[in-house]
Amino acid sequence: MTALIEVAGLAKHFPLPRRGFGPRGAVRAVDGVSFRVAPGEVLGLVGESGSGKSTVGRLALRLLDPTAGRVRFDGQDITTASLRALRPLRRSMQMVFQDPYASLNPRRSVGEAIGEVLRLHGIGTRSERRDRAGALLAKVGLSAADLGRMPREFSGGQRQRIAIARALAVEPRFLVADEPVSALDVSVQAGILALLRGLQAELSLAMLFISHDLSVVEVMADRVMVLYLGRVMEVGPTRTMFTAPRHPYTAGLLAAAPRLDRGAAPAVVLRDEIPSPADPPSGCVFRTRCPFALADCAATVPEPRTVGPDHQMACIRDDVTF
Numbered sequence: 001m002t003a004l005i006e007v008a009g010l011a012k013h014f015p016l017p018r019r020g021f022g023p024r025g026a027v028r029a030v031d032g033v034s035f036r037v038a039p040g041e042v043l044g045l046v047g048e049s050g051s052g053k054s055t056v057g058r059l060a061l062r063l064l065d066p067t068a069g070r071v072r073f074d075g076q077d078i079t080t081a082s083l084r085a086l087r088p089l090r091r092s093m094q095m096v097f098q099d100p101y102a103s104l105n106p107r108r109s110v111g112e113a114i115g116e117v118l119r120l121h122g123i124g125t126r127s128e129r130r131d132r133a134g135a136l137l138a139k140v141g142l143s144a145a146d147l148g149r150m151p152r153e154f155s156g157g158q159r160q161r162i163a164i165a166r167a168l169a170v171e172p173r174f175l176v177a178d179e180p181v182s183a184l185d186v187s188v189q190a191g192i193l194a195l196l197r198g199l200q201a202e203l204s205l206a207m208l209f210i211s212h213d214l215s216v217v218e219v220m221a222d223r224v225m226v227l228y229l230g231r232v233m234e235v236g237p238t239r240t241m242f243t244a245p246r247h248p249y250t251a252g253l254l255a256a257a258p259r260l261d262r263g264a265a266p267a268v269v270l271r272d273e274i275p276s277p278a279d280p281p282s283g284c285v286f287r288t289r290c291p292f293a294l295a296d297c298a299a300t301v302p303e304p305r306t307v308g309p310d311h312q313m314a315c316i317r318d319d320v321t322f
């Protein structure tokens with residue numbers, strides 16, 4: 001598989017305010033994350049709130065500078081690229097955010113919002129940009145007649161369609177969608193997901209699709225990566241992850257979101273609360289909630305290992321099945 005986006009050993013530690021004379025602590029939001037996304041592939045990223053999903057997305061786009069690790073885009077190392085060197089790449093890497101109300105300027109018409117992005121990237125003349133914005137609106141289920149309307153005239157779902165049109169206007173090759181339907185009514189979520197999946201396939205987009213909702217990831221992703229306290233617990237093909245998970249945390253997430261059509265969910269019950277990423281457990285970060293933890297789990301950080309085709313997980317135990 002030739003990767004379009006490849007990250008290796010990525011870490012982001014946010015320093016905490018200094019207290020007294022002790023050493024300055026840090027929130028270990030992301031700690032040693034590696035993955036690849038091929039052109040035309042959707043990698044789903046799941047995990048509980050605070051597990052580091054958004055931080056991973058922003059690091060992959062170089063919207064944040066990593067504490068450690070490398071990011072490569074289309075073979076080019078962009079980890080330390082200057083803003084100037086990044087500029088031509090920005091067009092190829094776009095993001096769709098969770099909140100469609102915050103992501104559009106309320107004082108700009110929809111046509112202006114899309115035209116502005118095209119102008120910033122030096123695309124087309126004024127009238128060409130307008131034509132293109134109209135065509136994009138039609139592609140996302142609105143129409144060129146909507147170009148002059150203001151964001152407040154649209155529903156949440158329509159605004160998210162506009163945000164998608166704007167992200168795709170510059171013909172990106174990699175899209176990070178960070179909880180793109182979480183703020184929307186359940187009744188409109190399916191339509192937005194179908195639109196995104198359709199456009200992704202049509203344009204052969206590589207996508208990092210972030211969601212805390214397993215049922216959403218199941219329909220969107222080709223592969224799924226499970227994050228816990230900034231570390232990858234398991235990654236594998238979507239079907240394998242949902243039917244034959246190998247990591248206790250993945251099994252616990254599935255058990256917490258049972259589905260009638262999936263038969264009996266693995267009966268792994270997650271104990272306690274997620275610990276603070278400012279003070280993660282030693283060894284396996286999941287051990288304080290893992291029903292299968294052994295004394296050894298506190299000693300070393302489990303390395304991800306291959307357990308099947310395209311399937312890796314980071315747990316020292318081989319004898320646990322769900």
Ligand SMILES: Nc1ncnc2c1ncn2[C@@H]1O[C@H](COP(=O)(O)OP(=O)(O)OP(=O)(O)O)[C@@H](O)[C@H]1O
Pocket residue numbers: 014027028029047048049050051052053054055056212277
């Ligand atoms: N700019 C920042 N400064 C300090 N801490 C941060 C910053 N951004 C994120 N964090 C912390 O990093 C951790 C991971 O945050 P992140 O937003 O990546 O998680 P998430 O998985 O996207 O969560 P959610 O599902 O709630 O969106 C959290 O503990 C968060 O408080």
Ligand code: SF4
Pocket residue numbers: 247248249284285286287288290291292293294297302314315316317
């Ligand atoms: S390494 Fe230990 S604590 Fe971590 S998931 Fe495996 S059994 Fe549980």
Ligand SMILES: [Mg+2]
Pocket residue numbers: 053054055178
């Ligand atoms: Mg987030």
